[in-house]
Amino acid sequence: MKVTVEYLGYIKQTLGVEQGENVTLKDDALVRDLLSTLAEKHGELFQKSVYEPKCSDLKPHYIASVNGLLLNQLNGIETKLKDGDRVVLMPVVTGG
Numbered sequence: 810m811k812v813t814v815e816y817l818g819y820i821k822q823t824l825g826v827e828q829g830e831n832v833t834l835k836d837d838a839l840v841r842d843l844l845s846t847l848a849e850k851h852g853e854l855f856q857k858s859v860y861e862p863k864c865s866d867l868k869p870h871y872i873a874s875v876n877g878l879l880l881n882q883l884n885g886i887e888t889k890l891k892d893g894d895r896v897v898l899m900p901v902v903t904g905g
Contacts, residue, residue, distance in 0.1 A: 810836050810892035812843060817899035820871065823858050824851050834890065840875065841886040843896060859898060873898050 815829040834842055844860040844867070856862070859871050866886060867873060873880050874897045875888055890896075 810834055810838065810890070812838075812890055812892070812894045812896055814843070814847065815895065815897045817897060818902075819900050820859060820898055823854055826851075836892075838890050839886065840873065840880065840888045840890060840896070843890060844886060867898075870901050871898060872901055 811831050811833050813829055814832055816824065816826055817828075821828060832843060832846060834846065845862045848856050848860055848862050858868060860867050867880075875883060875890065876895055880886065880888060
């Protein structure tokens with residue numbers, strides 16, 4: 810299956826990637842599998858900034874959504890993906 814991954818904010822600049830990329834995964838993949846694939850592809854910068862394989866969640870300053878729903882509204886990184894899903898990785902925005 811293929812999913813589209815979009816990067817917003819600082820992560821896009823950190824990794825030096827365009828806004829999005831298509832990623833091919835096995836049919837029963839979870840968000841965790843996608844993040845591990847991205848960590849392998851983008852290497853140390855991704856692992857230090859966003860997600861390190863074997864961790865139970867994204868790094869503290871990042872959030873992700875699947876088709877517009879935040880992971881905490883779903884099943885976290887154990888959320889099952891399906892063909893055509895759109896995953897967005899973005900920094901947590903705070904202000905005041």
